[in-house]
Amino acid sequence: MNETAISKLPVRDRSLTEQVHDALCEMLLGGSMRPQDRTSIRELAEKLGVSAMPVRDAVSRLVAQGALVVERNRAITVKLLSAEEFRDLTEIRILLEREAVRKAVERVTPETLAVLEEINARFEEAMSDPSAPDAVQLNQQFHFRLYEAAGSPTLLHLTTINWLKAGPMINLDLGLPSRRQRNALSVSAHRAMMDGLRNGDPQAAADAVECDIRGAFEFILENTLKTKN
Known part of the structure; x- marks a missing residue:
């Protein structure tokens, strides 16, 4: 902070x-x-x-x-999660966050959509500049503003608990210059989520958030956990 x-x-x-x-x-x-x-x-x-x-x-x-x-x-x-702990947490996140995105597509307002557009534009700018310090914070802001739009306090609470455990793992590599491949995947997934929101397509938006989560998991598993566990 x-x-x-x-x-x-x-x-x-x-x-x-x-x-x-x-x-x-x-x-x-x-x-x-x-x-x-x-x-x-x-x-x-x-x-x-x-x-x-x-x-x-x-x-x-x-x-x-x-x-x-x-x-x-x-x-x-x-805590540094083991590969198996991180895998299990990732699967639970996918279940919850796909549902949150589906609900968000159905309930998102033009005002919230505009806020998400603005946050995502700043996120893309930060991801294109390895020296930018705020890519992690903008990623968090984007996801949670999207999940809040689902209008489900219970779902948001469960998602937050999982992010408290997963967040430090997710942030191991995000935005670093040596992580361009993962950065590009995250930018692409965010764009697909925004497309799903604009088009009123809950399936496309849910698929995009799953792609974002799985992409981060696979990259961290291959490039970080194998060296730390």
């Missing part, structure tokens, strides 16, 4: 723990916390400008959700 995430969160009607939890989720989803990164309650509290207690509570929630791991020395790490 470019600035302290917690400062961006609305204070009214939200506990400090919820704000910290959301800030840590953004760090996981947005690429600033990656697999095997190590930190501590103290470091996170200093970074977010809060006391240790709400950080400890938020970390406990993320540990229960499978996004973080607390080691015996109390170090907090982002």
Whole structure:
């Protein structure tokens, strides 16, 4: 994140723990916390400008959700999934996210479509420039704005939990200059999703999100997990 995430969160009607939890989720989803990164309650509290207690509570929630791991020395790490764990998570993501995209096609408004167009244009620009720092964040924004358009809080909640575990893995390679093939596939899949939305074609849009997910999985499996596991 470019600035302290917690400062961006609305204070009214939200506990400090919820704000910290959301800030840590953004760090996981947005690429600033990656697999095997190590930190501590103290470091996170200093970074977010809060006391240790709400950080400890938020970390406990993320540990229960499978996004973080607390080691015996109390170090907090982002789990590097095994190939089999990543494969299983990918298949569940495909089931949920295909359904989210289908629903989004049926319910998307012209206003939301315009927002998605704008985000995707910025994403394509970032992916064409390896030095651009925000490709990961724009990818996340595009997907979640699309899934929000489905109008299903339950589906969005389940998708978010899976992204908290998958996000750091997805972000291992996205936007790096050595990953042009994967970048091109992601750009193509996003365009196909947008085409499905514009044309009112839920099957085409769902196929495109599956292509995006599977392409990332296969690339990371071949180029990253084989060297790290």
